[in-house]
Amino acid sequence: MHDILDLDRFPLHRPHTPDWQALVDRCRADLAAEGMFNLDGLMRPGIAAQAVAETAPRFAADAFLHERTHNIYFKPVEGLPPDHPALRQFQTSNRTLCADQIAGSALLRLYEWPQFATFLAATMDKPELHVMEDPLACVNVMSYREGQALNWHFDRSEFTTTLLLQAPDQGGGFEYRTDLRSDGDPNYDGVARLLRGEDPESKVITLSPGTLNVFKGKNTAHRVTPVKGARERVIAVFSYYERPGVTFSDAERLGFYGRAS
Numbered sequence: 697m698h699d700i701l702d703l704d705r706f707p708l709h710r711p712h713t714p715d716w717q718a719l720v721d722r723c724r725a726d727l728a729a730e731g732m733f734n735l736d737g738l739m740r741p742g743i744a745a746q747a748v749a750e751t752a753p754r755f756a757a758d759a760f761l762h763e764r765t766h767n768i769y770f771k772p773v774e775g776l777p778p779d780h781p782a783l784r785q786f787q788t789s790n791r792t793l794c795a796d797q798i799a800g801s802a803l804l805r806l807y808e809w810p811q812f813a814t815f816l817a818a819t820m821d822k823p824e825l826h827v828m829e830d831p832l833a834c835v836n837v838m839s840y841r842e843g844q845a846l847n848w849h850f851d852r853s854e855f856t857t858t859l860l861l862q863a864p865d866q867g868g869g870f871e872y873r874t875d876l877r878s879d880g881d882p883n884y885d886g887v888a889r890l891l892r893g894e895d896p897e898s899k900v901i902t903l904s905p906g907t908l909n910v911f912k913g914k915n916t917a918h919r920v921t922p923v924k925g926a927r928e929r930v931i932a933v934f935s936y937y938e939r940p941g942v943t944f945s946d947a948e949r950l951g952f953y954g955r956a957s
């Protein structure tokens with residue numbers, strides 16, 4: 697793994713040693729304070745660039761164009777009128793490659809490396825994490841061209857694990873508003889205020905290629921701002937679950953990838 701990861705700075709290959717534990721502790725503190733942690737340069741930038749170069753022909757030829765109009769919840773909300781400002785509609789657009797389209801990639805090597813799951817589980821305070829048994833959904837690579845964006849939403853899963861492969865010239869920032877809602881309070885007025893662009897607690901960060909980002913997005917609203925310029929934003933998404941053997945349903949694969957297998 698030394699060839700693709702900077703294990704000198706991030707000793708994921710030595711689980712439960714003092715250096716590894718110190719890194720886990722730092723990540724847990726960041727998660728508690730900010731709802732995310734970043735390992736800047738975990739993947740060597742040259743390897744990230746190589747992964748982009750390898751995926752470019754597949755993006756050009758047969759990536760799925762994922763486009764949808766949605767509100768921040770991806771669905772209507774019982775008790776709220778359709779014109780409520782918290783239900784404002786936005787556009788999301790990207791190109792998606794599935795794991796079966798990146799065979800041989802360093803991204804799959806990293807995903808299947810047991811020490812990666814061991815490290816992530818420790819940062820998330822989970823007993824263990826398992827790879828998906830879904831040949832499409834386990835690792836996805838998304839590309840955002842000029843004008844494309846991932847718009848405001850809350851996540852379905854508690855944690856999202858991504859690795860930025862290429863940053864755009866401009867735009868493509870990660871904007872988030874920590875704890876905009878809670879499990880007991882949907883805070884529709886606060887949601888409406890954020891969507892009007894009037895929430896002073898909203899933050900934007902830009903990541904550099906090779907950065908691992910782990911993010912708690914269930915109650916923290918977030919989006920990727922529109923990409924500007926010729927260079928695409930390319931990001932890998934790794935999906936782990938607390939139980940083994942998880943797959944998407946055919947309906948989910950059709951919705952996310954336009955194909956069931």
Ligand SMILES: [Fe+2]
Nearest residue numbers: 850851856913
């Ligand atoms: Fe998300």
